[in-house]
Amino acid sequence: MVEALSSPRLLSRHGIRLGRAVKSLNSQRDEFGEGESAVNRVRELVKLCSDWIKGGLSGQELIEELEEECGKLGLSEEFARRLLGLMLDEEERLRGGRPAPSGLKLREFASKVQELQRMGEKVMRLELGEPDFSAPPSVVEAACKALREGYSKYGPATGIKELRQAVASKLSERFGLDLKPENVVITAGGTFAVYGSIEAVTKPGDEVVVIEPAWPLYAHQARWLGRRVLTIRTRFEEDWDPVEMLQEKVSKLTKLIILNYPNNPTGKILDRGSLKAILELAEDAGAWVLGDEVYMDFCYKDGFASVLELPAERKIMVNSFSKTWGMTGFRVGYIVSDPEVAMKVARAQNTAMTCIPEFVQRAALAALSDEESARRNIELIGERLKILYEELSRSKLIEVKPPEGAMYIFPRIKVDGFDSWRFAWTLLEKKRVSIAPGACFGEDYNSYLRISAVLDGEPLREACRRIREAIEEYS
Amino acid sequence: MVEALSSPRLLSRHGIRLGRAVKSLNSQRDEFGEGESAVNRVRELVKLCSDWIKGGLSGQELIEELEEECGKLGLSEEFARRLLGLMLDEEERLRGGRPAPSGLKLREFASKVQELQRMGEKVMRLELGEPDFSAPPSVVEAACKALREGYSKYGPATGIKELRQAVASKLSERFGLDLKPENVVITAGGTFAVYGSIEAVTKPGDEVVVIEPAWPLYAHQARWLGRRVLTIRTRFEEDWDPVEMLQEKVSKLTKLIILNYPNNPTGKILDRGSLKAILELAEDAGAWVLGDEVYMDFCYKDGFASVLELPAERKIMVNSFSKTWGMTGFRVGYIVSDPEVAMKVARAQNTAMTCIPEFVQRAALAALSDEESARRNIELIGERLKILYEELSRSKLIEVKPPEGAMYIFPRIKVDGFDSWRFAWTLLEKKRVSIAPGACFGEDYNSYLRISAVLDGEPLREACRRIREAIEEYS
Numbered sequence: 001m002v003e004a005l006s007s008p009r010l011l012s013r014h015g016i017r018l019g020r021a022v023k024s025l026n027s028q029r030d031e032f033g034e035g036e037s038a039v040n041r042v043r044e045l046v047k048l049c050s051d052w053i054k055g056g057l058s059g060q061e062l063i064e065e066l067e068e069e070c071g072k073l074g075l076s077e078e079f080a081r082r083l084l085g086l087m088l089d090e091e092e093r094l095r096g097g098r099p100a101p102s103g104l105k106l107r108e109f110a111s112k113v114q115e116l117q118r119m120g121e122k123v124m125r126l127e128l129g130e131p132d133f134s135a136p137p138s139v140v141e142a143a144c145k146a147l148r149e150g151y152s153k154y155g156p157a158t159g160i161k162e163l164r165q166a167v168a169s170k171l172s173e174r175f176g177l178d179l180k181p182e183n184v185v186i187t188a189g190g191t192f193a194v195y196g197s198i199e200a201v202t203k204p205g206d207e208v209v210v211i212e213p214a215w216p217l218y219a220h221q222a223r224w225l226g227r228r229v230l231t232i233r234t235r236f237e238e239d240w241d242p243v244e245m246l247q248e249k250v251s252k253l254t255k256l257i258i259l260n261y262p263n264n265p266t267g268k269i270l271d272r273g274s275l276k277a278i279l280e281l282a283e284d285a286g287a288w289v290l291g292d293e294v295y296m297d298f299c300y301k302d303g304f305a306s307v308l309e310l311p312a313e314r315k316i317m318v319n320s321f322s323k324t325w326g327m328t329g330f331r332v333g334y335i336v337s338d339p340e341v342a343m344k345v346a347r348a349q350n351t352a353m354t355c356i357p358e359f360v361q362r363a364a365l366a367a368l369s370d371e372e373s374a375r376r377n378i379e380l381i382g383e384r385l386k387i388l389y390e391e392l393s394r395s396k397l398i399e400v401k402p403p404e405g406a407m408y409i410f411p412r413i414k415v416d417g418f419d420s421w422r423f424a425w426t427l428l429e430k431k432r433v434s435i436a437p438g439a440c441f442g443e444d445y446n447s448y449l450r451i452s453a454v455l456d457g458e459p460l461r462e463a464c465r466r467i468r469e470a471i472e473e474y475s
Numbered sequence: 476m477v478e479a480l481s482s483p484r485l486l487s488r489h490g491i492r493l494g495r496a497v498k499s500l501n502s503q504r505d506e507f508g509e510g511e512s513a514v515n516r517v518r519e520l521v522k523l524c525s526d527w528i529k530g531g532l533s534g535q536e537l538i539e540e541l542e543e544e545c546g547k548l549g550l551s552e553e554f555a556r557r558l559l560g561l562m563l564d565e566e567e568r569l570r571g572g573r574p575a576p577s578g579l580k581l582r583e584f585a586s587k588v589q590e591l592q593r594m595g596e597k598v599m600r601l602e603l604g605e606p607d608f609s610a611p612p613s614v615v616e617a618a619c620k621a622l623r624e625g626y627s628k629y630g631p632a633t634g635i636k637e638l639r640q641a642v643a644s645k646l647s648e649r650f651g652l653d654l655k656p657e658n659v660v661i662t663a664g665g666t667f668a669v670y671g672s673i674e675a676v677t678k679p680g681d682e683v684v685v686i687e688p689a690w691p692l693y694a695h696q697a698r699w700l701g702r703r704v705l706t707i708r709t710r711f712e713e714d715w716d717p718v719e720m721l722q723e724k725v726s727k728l729t730k731l732i733i734l735n736y737p738n739n740p741t742g743k744i745l746d747r748g749s750l751k752a753i754l755e756l757a758e759d760a761g762a763w764v765l766g767d768e769v770y771m772d773f774c775y776k777d778g779f780a781s782v783l784e785l786p787a788e789r790k791i792m793v794n795s796f797s798k799t800w801g802m803t804g805f806r807v808g809y810i811v812s813d814p815e816v817a818m819k820v821a822r823a824q825n826t827a828m829t830c831i832p833e834f835v836q837r838a839a840l841a842a843l844s845d846e847e848s849a850r851r852n853i854e855l856i857g858e859r860l861k862i863l864y865e866e867l868s869r870s871k872l873i874e875v876k877p878p879e880g881a882m883y884i885f886p887r888i889k890v891d892g893f894d895s896w897r898f899a900w901t902l903l904e905k906k907r908v909s910i911a912p913g914a915c916f917g918e919d920y921n922s923y924l925r926i927s928a929v930l931d932g933e934p935l936r937e938a939c940r941r942i943r944e945a946i947e948e949y950s
Binding site: 070073074075076078079082083086089090093094107111128130134135140143144147148150151152153154155156157188189191192195204217220221224226327328329330331348350351352353354355356357358359360 | 525549550551554557558561564565568569582586603605609610615618619622623625626627628629630631632663664666667670679692695696699701802803804805806823825826827828829830831832833834835
């Protein structure tokens with residue numbers, strides 16, 4: 001073994017440190033006893049991992065055993081969990097790796113659309129989750145005022161107390177709760193709200209459940225952070241209901257279930273009974289529930305319940321100012337949870353970016369009291385969703401449900417071998433309409449399209465006419 | 476083993492899934508052959524890890540062997556590296572874990588100071604790395620203009636092209652380079668610039684070298700992201716020079732070396748020759764170098780060289796608008812590297828927060844052309860550093876070097892058993908002056924203080940008088 005380290009390759013790369021290396025390895029050999037060098041142990045260990053990984057794992061059933069064994073040997077539960085996660089990852093890699101996340105290509109597609117626009121082409125843009133209305137003047141002026149008053153210094157990683165208080169009061173009033181500023185952390189948009197929440201309540205190797213069709217960033221963030229993703233694939237035929245599949249798939253390995261209702265892209269609203277069932281299931285499994293409720297205000301059917309309204313110990317609500325007030329580029333949102341989790345999210349935010357601008361938070365404070373703008377925006381989206389439903393229903397090749405909430409419609413195209421990406425490019429090229437391919441939201445949804453309610457009535461009808469035409473011409 | 480899973484505890488928690496679990500374990504047993512169940516393999520593996528970890532690892536020498544063995548067995552190098560990282564972490568935990576990061580307590584301390592101020596107490600605040608000057612009117616007005624013009628939509632995760640171009644041009648001119656917008660990514664302050672860079676060029680389990688005394692967030696971010704931290708402890712007696720120690724400690728396991736010159740807290744400027752030596756060392760080891768140059772403009776001695784100026788393949792420069800223009804609360808900075816790394820940092824930013832506000836970026840654009848404000852701020856800090864040096868030199872109990880750059884002075888207190896945290900609290904209580912304890916910047920610096928040059932002349936002299944007094948009274 002010492003000989004191996006003296007190989008020419010190693011000598012040339014690490015010649016300078018060889019003396020120390022040999023000394024250290026020899027002293028390790030002593031510790032392990034004759035013939036039991038550390039390197040031999042590495043060999044053994046790696047062989048075992050390889051056999052095990054290639055044999056196929058069943059993580060769900062093994063984690064408890066693994067923790068117990070680790071406990072007996074004085075190793076931490078975290079070590080057990082991370083080791084298991086590492087092996088599951090490697091197994092996945094050996095089986096050919098993860099499917100490419102086509103959802104992340106949507107921004108690329110959108111840039112191509114912008115390019116066309118810059119070249120003078122008129123494109124009807126319905127591909128992004130960004131309202132066409134901008135932040136109301138009340139919000140813009142509040143930001144300017146705060147800037148001029150010098151609110152541009154470092155602030156707390158939790159966000160400013162005034163805004164946390166205002167969020168707590170508003171939600172308490174709406175849902176009959178008694179939330180405190182300590183329950184709220186202001187985040188860099190809904191995006192960091194989810195990212196920070198994943199960091200706060202899970203560890204690398206933990207399992208995060210994502211319900212598809214889904215915003216692509218849930219799975220992407222979880223994997224980015226070294227968590228494993230378990231996908232639940234809801235179906236059009238079952239009215240996108242996830243409850244039964246969750247009951248089947250949630251296990252002791254599950255640490256977090258991400259819900260998103262009203263849903264992007266389907267517009268589904270989960271009723272109170274189903275939400276209750278999921279929260280109970282999660283409690284049973286010891287898992288957290290994250291309710292991404294950024295479309296909370298966009299409900300066009302009764303029955304929506306927030307995770308905040310139902311009893312459960314482990315829950316986080318995520319929200320954003322982006323959609324209701326057209327403040328996408330302000331990057332301001334929040335999480336609501338118990339004070340301990342809130343503090344963990346704040347710590348994650350502090351670690352990644354110190355804090356978020358106070359003048360942005362003061363703009364958000366102004367938004368909260370501008371209920372008129374919110375109401376107008378919500379009505380506007382509602383009217384457009386109706387138009388989308390009406391117009392798309394006219395084609396026999398399109399199957400569509402009346403949207404219940406959010407700002408999207410998610411029709412299924414009844415054309416054999418339909419490919420949503422191919423269609424999106426053709427539609428853009430031939431009809432100058434851009435939509436989001438269903439494949440962005442999960443592998444199973446390649447015969448769907450997501451169309452955003454971000455154009456006014458007449459142009460929206462025109463865009464729908466072109467979509468219908470393009471589907472008829474598609475082959 | 477099947478019996479173990481039928482224990483009452485498990486039955487009650489997972490009764491519903493027991494049937495499936497048993498079935499799955501039995502089928503695994505078949506795959507591994509008689510008596511070779513997956514669970515037995517887990518037991519073996521864990522036992523081996525435990526022995527190995529408790530025997531003490533020498534990761535530096537083992538990684539190559541481990542990769543080779545993994546390669547032979549069809550396991551990836553990443554698996555080898557992550558497994559080693561996991562074991563090194565567990566070993567550290569068994570030895571009593573990481574020292575508590577006292578640097579992160581500084582913000583807590585600062586909040587206490589604010590509380591005192593709110594209660595009407597006058598405190599001379601020198602504890603934070605935040606200039607007392609605010610963003611110049613040119614910057615504030617540019618932000619307001621952009622807000623009113625509707626620059627408040629989603630933007631690219633890289634930052635807007637105009638600002639990337641402006642940064643590239645400015646640095647190209649200053650250092651005689653030919654940088655393109657593709658080399659630049661606009662980030663949420665210097666904080667995310669470092670966080671995103673760590674994510675871009677290292678993986679969990681990789682070693683990141685931090686040179687102490689250091690901004691506490693380097694080590695914290697690296698550990699937060701599952702990287703391991705190797706600390707280099709530079710010494711007052713050696714003029715804070717890190718080169719020799721780096722030559723000793725950098726190994727094949729090292730994936731990133733973080734440099735910060737002009738330095739926070741010592742104010743040291745690394746000369747061109749030393750920087751060159753470090754870059755060569757890093758190239759040899761295949762490691763990246765991150766030059767955090769947020770104090771680049773605050774140089775009061777010749778000799779500073781940017782990592783951008785010297786040839787090396789693997790380098791990232793980090794900068795921020797926070798210090799030069801007093802824009803701490805705007806949260807805007809940038810990284811400069813090769814286009815591939817730049818894209819990775821942008822991806823990290825996209826994952827965590829989608830993008831940063833465009834109106835903030837347009838304010839940064841205005842800052843870049845407001846050279847007068849920058850010059851005034853830099854001169855101001857320079858004058859104050861001189862005052863700090865003069866005033867602190869008067870005490871025989873204080874050892875101090877003339878500050879070369881940045882906006883801090885880092886005196887050593889020659890009092891036996893000096894405790895920087897205890898002193899900081901006493902100073903605040905008795906003299907109403909707040910400073911940052913040396914312990915915030917590394918374990919070895921408990922007899923040091925960091926004093927920020929963020930007060931004007933006369934008050935600054937008064938604060939120094941009080942610090943001298945408090946040191947004389949300290950026992």
